[in-house]
Amino acid sequence: xxxxxxxxxxxxxxxxxxxxxxxxxxxxxxxxxxxxxxxxxxxxxxxxxxxxxxxxxxxxxxxxxxxxxxxxxxxxxxxxxxxxxxxxxxxxxxxxxxxxxxxxxxxxxxxxxxxxxxxxxxxxxxxxxxxxxxxxxxxxxxxxxxxxxxxxxxxxxxxxxxxxxxxxxxxxxxxxxxxxxxxxxxxxxxxxxxxxxxxxxxxxxxxxxxxxxxxxxxxxxxxxxxxxxxxxxxxxxxxxxxxxxxxxxxxxxxxxxxxxxxxxxxxxxxxxxxxxxxxxxxxxxxxxxxxxxx
Numbered sequence: 001x002x003x004x005x006x007x008x009x010x011x012x013x014x015x016x017x018x019x020x021x022x023x024x025x026x027x028x029x030x031x032x033x034x035x036x037x038x039x040x041x042x043x044x045x046x047x048x049x050x051x052x053x054x055x056x057x058x059x060x061x062x063x064x065x066x067x068x069x070x071x072x073x074x075x076x077x078x079x080x081x082x083x084x085x086x087x088x089x090x091x092x093x094x095x096x097x098x099x100x101x102x103x104x105x106x107x108x109x110x111x112x113x114x115x116x117x118x119x120x121x122x123x124x125x126x127x128x129x130x131x132x133x134x135x136x137x138x139x140x141x142x143x144x145x146x147x148x149x150x151x152x153x154x155x156x157x158x159x160x161x162x163x164x165x166x167x168x169x170x171x172x173x174x175x176x177x178x179x180x181x182x183x184x185x186x187x188x189x190x191x192x193x194x195x196x197x198x199x200x201x202x203x204x205x206x207x208x209x210x211x212x213x214x215x216x217x218x219x220x221x222x223x224x225x226x227x228x229x230x231x232x233x234x235x236x237x238x239x240x241x242x243x244x245x246x247x248x249x250x251x252x253x254x255x256x257x258x259x260x261x262x263x264x265x266x267x268x269x270x271x272x273x274x275x276x277x278x279x280x281x282x283x284x285x286x287x288x289x290x291x292x293x294x
Contacts, residue, residue, distance in 0.1 A: 005034045005071045010078040017059045019087040025055040025080050027069040036073035043067055049082045059084040090163040091117035095155035101172040101212055104148055108171055111140045117159040126156040145173045174209035180271045182282045198255040198286055204248045216274045219246045223267045229256045
């Protein structure tokens, strides 16, 4: 005997999706063993939601639509109410740091407060500082990098609809250093004549890390406490004990005599810097020609 159709239901009876998403509906023809289980599908508003001949609904624009399944036999109808929401836009992660390069230990203040979500709110922040699992969930945390290296710090933000965005910034932890080399030409066994200016060749060599950090130098000298003057080539005279700026690289200087005796004299140069690195010093002994002494 034939089994006629007596009704139809649609599952799920309601569904919610965003523009661009799909959901599959199922028509449950009654009874389950009906001879003709076929249905046709239709949407009450195809500008909001469309439906395929297999019951796949696509969200087209924000709004509501009724999807109807109609049995081929008997014209029974079942419906599902569809709500289409506007597409959720992902947030935008904007990580900032007060410094991007420095020497270890380097404390960095991070800031994620410029991150935005145009159609909602950001509900969580996650900072990943390195590949060792060090992280923080504050908006604006601080972190200290103790080892030299290049670090990709990632900020991941999540909005109220679960959308996620992430962005990274680079932190360079470096080891700045510099070397000095100060020489004076060998005057020979007789030494310099009394009253002669003594020439010096000065070389200050910072490594690339120090250059990247904007290192600058100052120099002073001590001798015998008498009124001695040191003159950097192309500059003015600087008195003993005073500090003066000096560039890196190679340059020449001259010591104008001011001592009252003709013994060998030690002159010590001190080179300091703006990065807090250890001051370096170098001492040279200057010999004078005793026969020229007054």
